[in-house]
Amino acid sequence: MTTEFPVESVVDAHVHLMPDRLMRAIRDALGDAAGWTFDHPTDLAAMTEILRDAGVEEFFALPYAHRPGMADELNEWVCETAATADHVVPFATVHAGDDDVGGIVERAVDAGARGLKFQLPVQGFAAADPRLEPAYEVAAAHDLPLLVHAGTAPMFRDDPNVGVDRFRSFLDSYPDLRVCAAHMGAYDVDAFCELARTNENVFLDTTFTMSAVAEEYMAFDPDSVADETLIELSESIMYGSDFPNIPYPYERERAHLLGRDLPLETQRDIFSRTARRFLGEA
Numbered sequence: 181m182t183t184e185f186p187v188e189s190v191v192d193a194h195v196h197l198m199p200d201r202l203m204r205a206i207r208d209a210l211g212d213a214a215g216w217t218f219d220h221p222t223d224l225a226a227m228t229e230i231l232r233d234a235g236v237e238e239f240f241a242l243p244y245a246h247r248p249g250m251a252d253e254l255n256e257w258v259c260e261t262a263a264t265a266d267h268v269v270p271f272a273t274v275h276a277g278d279d280d281v282g283g284i285v286e287r288a289v290d291a292g293a294r295g296l297k298f299q300l301p302v303q304g305f306a307a308a309d310p311r312l313e314p315a316y317e318v319a320a321a322h323d324l325p326l327l328v329h330a331g332t333a334p335m336f337r338d339d340p341n342v343g344v345d346r347f348r349s350f351l352d353s354y355p356d357l358r359v360c361a362a363h364m365g366a367y368d369v370d371a372f373c374e375l376a377r378t379n380e381n382v383f384l385d386t387t388f389t390m391s392a393v394a395e396e397y398m399a400f401d402p403d404s405v406a407d408e409t410l411i412e413l414s415e416s417i418m419y420g421s422d423f424p425n426i427p428y429p430y431e432r433e434r435a436h437l438l439g440r441d442l443p444l445e446t447q448r449d450i451f452s453r454t455a456r457r458f459l460g461e462a
């Protein structure tokens with residue numbers, strides 16, 4: 181049974197688009213670490229078909245560079261691939277260890293990138309790493325938002341680069357950048373919600389954490405986030421999925437949120453409008 185989105189112009193703010201070989205390496209690493217297997221296709225046409233069938237009209241395409249020296253080529257690939265498709269919003273990546281951090285981001289902007297993605301625990305640095313300063317200067321100059329895996333879930337509780345305290349020190353340094361903490365900031369969800377409550381530049385995405393299988397796959401109970409919190413923070417929370425790197429059917433990603441008794445305006449924000457505000461469109 182498919183549950184339809186109750187709103188129009190649905191945006192999935194957390195989809196991964198990368199060349200096949202890189203995607204396979206990421207899946208192998210995730211599979212080894214978490215024991216997950218992935219059946220969803222990784223090429224744009226097949227991904228688009230599944231997402232369109234699911235009612236998604238537009239999605240962010242997120243790459244990340246796990247080592248220095250690969251961001252330029254990866255960004256170029258993502259932006260070129262997205263240039264053929266109106267419904268794809270390309271993000272760019274950079275590694276703190278890259279030689280020309282500012283230049284890499286500048287070139288990505290020229291190629292059409294609309295934001296920056298960091299996967300901190302995989303990339304191995306903190307958001308406030310001073311080597312990233314040139315990236316943030318370019319982001320500020322072009323009004324690019326950042327989407328960051330900043331939390332300790334699902335397997336990064338001992339990682340020194342994530343968690344709400346590290347995120348706060350980034351916010352202290354860059355209060356003017358719009359930044360989304362992926363996965364509701366899990367496992368520090370309450371603290372990240374509090375940051376979103378008090379800071380209009382802090383966003384959260386629902387990816388994985390608010391899925392119907394969050395308990396099973398990441399030992400998180402989505403019901404611990406109250407309806408009132410989603411209603412209150414709807415202009416800061418956007419729907420995301422981690423597709424195609426999810427070990428379950430796409431349907432499960434939104435089933436929990438759709439099963440809640442949320443006002444239509446809240447659903448419009450979470451499934452569509454907040455993503456546009458995050459991009460600077462609204």
Ligand SMILES: [Zn+2]
Nearest residue numbers: 194196362422
């Ligand atoms: Zn992701």
